[in-house]
Amino acid sequence: MDPVLGHVLTGVVALVVGLALQRFADKPKLQYFIPGTFVFNVTDPKVTLQTDSLTLQNAGRKAATNIELVHKERPDHFQFSQAISYSEDQNPNGEYVVKIASLGPKEFLNIQYLSHIKSPVLLRVRSDQGPAQLIQVQFQPIYPKWLTVVATILMLSGFGLLLYWAIKLALLLGKLLADS
Numbered sequence: 001m002d003p004v005l006g007h008v009l010t011g012v013v014a015l016v017v018g019l020a021l022q023r024f025a026d027k028p029k030l031q032y033f034i035p036g037t038f039v040f041n042v043t044d045p046k047v048t049l050q051t052d053s054l055t056l057q058n059a060g061r062k063a064a065t066n067i068e069l070v071h072k073e074r075p076d077h078f079q080f081s082q083a084i085s086y087s088e089d090q091n092p093n094g095e096y097v098v099k100i101a102s103l104g105p106k107e108f109l110n111i112q113y114l115s116h117i118k119s120p121v122l123l124r125v126r127s128d129q130g131p132a133q134l135i136q137v138q139f140q141p142i143y144p145k146w147l148t149v150v151a152t153i154l155m156l157s158g159f160g161l162l163l164y165w166a167i168k169l170a171l172l173l174g175k176l177l178a179d180s
Contacts, residue, residue, distance in 0.1 A: 006024035021070055024055050025121055026061040026062045026129065027061070027062050027129065028105070028129050029057050029058065029059040029060035030056070030058055030060070030064045030103070030125065030126075030132035030133070031056075031057050031058075031059055031068065031132060031134075031135050032054060032125050032127070032133075033054075033122070033137045034052065034053065034054055034055075034122075034134075036052075037051065037053075037162035038050065038051045047116055049065075049114065049115070049116050050114075050115040050119055051112065051113065051114055051115075052112075052113040052115070052120055053110060053112055053136075054069075054111045054113070055108060055109070056103065056109050056132070057103075057108035058103040058104065058105055058106065059080075059106070060105060061105050062088055063102045063103065063105060064129045065102045065127060065129070066099065066101065066128045067099070067101075067103055067125070067126070067127045068097050068098070068100075068104075068125070068127070069097070069098040069111070069122065069125055070095050070096070070123045070125070070126070071095065071096040071097075071098075071121060071122055071123060072095060072096070072123055073094070073096055073119055073123035074088075074097075074118075075096075075113050075115060076113075076114060076115045076116055076117050076118065077113065077114040077115070078098075078114070079111070080109055080112075081111070082110070083119075084100065085101065086099060087099045090157065091133070095123060098111075105129075126153070136159050
């Protein structure tokens with residue numbers, strides 16, 4: 001082999017491995033979703049109450065730091081489901097900000113809102129590592145463990161059978177091409 005080609009291939013392999021290591025490095029993955037909003041029309045006294053909920057989750061493998069929940073204006077009432085330390089602030093443009101120091105890997109928290117004057121308007125969620133991703137959620141039933149195991153075995157055996165027939169077909173095509 002040409003020595004120059006060996007050096008070029010070594011550089012290319014090192015670059016690919018470096019990019020792969022950077023891509024799969026531990027990092028936070030901040031996500032949030034809004035599971036539900038409910039409006040109550042109370043007749044005595046005449047008032048409309050609205051409840052909202054927000055769940056914030058770090059699905060990554062590294063802590064997310066300096067998290068900010070930015071609202072258009074301060075919500076009427078809010079509370080965290082878990083005991084967590086937070087601070088409140090206001091941006092120069094009047095946006096209301098709830099700041100949380102950090103959220104560990106695989107950790108989550110819930111915020112409950114109660115409104116009677118104005119509904120909370122969440123503008124964005126961000127951290128030092130970047131903006132959080134709004135994800136769509138849907139409730140899903142939990143099936144028994146035995147059913148999950150059986151479904152996994154069936155899927156893996158189906159994949160194995162598919163792989164077996166793909167290899168068998170490739171060998172047959174290779175033999176046909178070699179004979180002709």
